[in-house]
Amino acid sequence: MRRIGVLTGGGDAPGLNAVIRAVVKSASNSNGEVIGLEDSFDGLIERGRWRKLEPKDVTGILRIGGTILGTTNRGNPFAYPVLTNGGTRDYSARCLETFRELALDALIVIGGDGTLGIAHEFWKRGVPIVGVPKTIDNDIVETTNTFGFDTAVSFATEAIDRLHTTAEAHHRVIVVEVMGRYAGWIALYAGVAGGADVILIPEIPFDLEKVAARIRARDQFGARFSIVVAAEGAKPIGGRRTVLREARAGYVERLGGVAGVVSAELERLTGKECRSVVLGHLQRGGAPTSHDRLLATRFGARAVELVLEGRFGHMVAVQPPDIVAVPLEKVVGRTRTVPPDFDVVRTARAMGISLGD
Ligand code: F6P
Numbered sequence: 001m002r003r004i005g006v007l008t009g010g011g012d013a014p015g016l017n018a019v020i021r022a023v024v025k026s027a028s029n030s031n032g033e034v035i036g037l038e039d040s041f042d043g044l045i046e047r048g049r050w051r052k053l054e055p056k057d058v059t060g061i062l063r064i065g066g067t068i069l070g071t072t073n074r075g076n077p078f079a080y081p082v083l084t085n086g087g088t089r090d091y092s093a094r095c096l097e098t099f100r101e102l103a104l105d106a107l108i109v110i111g112g113d114g115t116l117g118i119a120h121e122f123w124k125r126g127v128p129i130v131g132v133p134k135t136i137d138n139d140i141v142e143t144t145n146t147f148g149f150d151t152a153v154s155f156a157t158e159a160i161d162r163l164h165t166t167a168e169a170h171h172r173v174i175v176v177e178v179m180g181r182y183a184g185w186i187a188l189y190a191g192v193a194g195g196a197d198v199i200l201i202p203e204i205p206f207d208l209e210k211v212a213a214r215i216r217a218r219d220q221f222g223a224r225f226s227i228v229v230a231a232e233g234a235k236p237i238g239g240r241r242t243v244l245r246e247a248r249a250g251y252v253e254r255l256g257g258v259a260g261v262v263s264a265e266l267e268r269l270t271g272k273e274c275r276s277v278v279l280g281h282l283q284r285g286g287a288p289t290s291h292d293r294l295l296a297t298r299f300g301a302r303a304v305e306l307v308l309e310g311r312f313g314h315m316v317a318v319q320p321p322d323i324v325a326v327p328l329e330k331v332v333g334r335t336r337t338v339p340p341d342f343d344v345v346r347t348a349r350a351m352g353i354s355l356g357d
Contacts, residue, residue: 002032004307005104006053008067009040009075009115013134013148014288015296016067019110021058022300028055030308035102039070040111041077041118044095050102062297063287065151074250076118081250088249092125099127106307110134112146113335114252116315120328123313130306131315131328132299136284139183141334142326143317147296152179152283153189159279160194160227166275167225173215173266173274175228177259179283183337186283187231188344191353197226198354200262202233202241203338204345206356208262212269214354219272228266230258234356256280298323 006023008016024034036053037043043050061068074081077095079088099107106128109119112135123129133140136152156178167174176196180186184201191199198214200206215226232255235241242261247253259276267274288296295318302316302323314325338345348355 009111014151015147017061018296156190171224191229200234
């Protein structure tokens with residue numbers, strides 16, 4: 001009998017519940033027991049923030065977004081923000097204590113780069129950890145895909161479809177801002193799938209004169225509207241990203257606002273009516289696509305297999321056609337960005353889509 005702790009950390013992503021369900025079902029089918037920790041590592045810091053998860057507790061959650069365990073992206077136990085003085089405090093010893101008190105044999109940590117970095121620190125301190133990569137941004141190295149990404153791309157593509165209606169009717173330029181932090185995967189995939197005319201990604205700094213030239217050229221051949229997809233991390237050549245809130249102790253910087261800036265500048269350069277739309281957290285909501293449910297279920301089941309095999313300090317990953325185990329140290333501190341010569345970038349260029357360079 002193995003007693004497995006499970007937690008979800010960082011921003012929610014569609015498919016988190018599917019992983020929890022897979023962990024609980026496969027553990028219970030292998031004579032294991034699962035303890036769900038609430039709100040990421042808060043479940044190890046604060047007393048009583050855990051509950052036993054049985055198959056009946058995860059019935060029906062496969063298709064539900066969010067996470068039944070709750071999450072946070074400001075709960076790093078090694079640098080926990082202290083609201084009263086703006087500093088941070090180290091609660092890692094308390095987490096180790098709770099882990100022992102709960103008599104856990106393993107901890108499955110489902111999260112993005114930040115959460116997996118914390119998991120790695122605990123692994124170095126002797127906690128038997130298995131990581132599961134999660135993010136709509138698709139920016140984790142050593143895995144070709146993370147669940148949540150396909151759902152975000154599908155939503156953004158539908159939004160681009162809908163924005164075409166107004167853009168075309170009013171002969172407008174519409175700039176759509178999508179998430180992705182420092183990687184342009186969502187913008188690139190949704191932009192190509194949605195038939196955007198311009199795609200701006202962090203990996204390829206843009207020149208708005210070039211974008212304006214593309215919009216004018218479209219006007220000349222009779223397409224009097226344009227759709228620009230801007231990743232939130234996109235930035236001008238030699239310029240800076242648009243930031244809503246700077247990083248501070250225990251908090252990462254919050255990106256956002258690039259669509260408004262680009263839209264205002266394109267209006268000045270082209271004389272056309274320009275509007276901006278920020279898709280924001282809508283991209284993280286709703287039911288996961290079948291692709292994300294399947295990937296999340298495969299990840300959850302494989303994570304339990306690793307626990308049963310006693311293979312700790314690893315993250316499950318998809319390297320088609322297999323789900324493999326990758327050492328956490330190969331993953332943490334790295335970001336998987338779009339290679340500028342990547343096939344989909346070249347496809348976009350072949351379609352005549354401007355990448356702003
Ligand atoms: O990492 C996922 C993500 O949605 C990013 O794309 C985005 O920059 C960030 O999280 C937003 O975080 P929050 O929900 O804290 O505003």
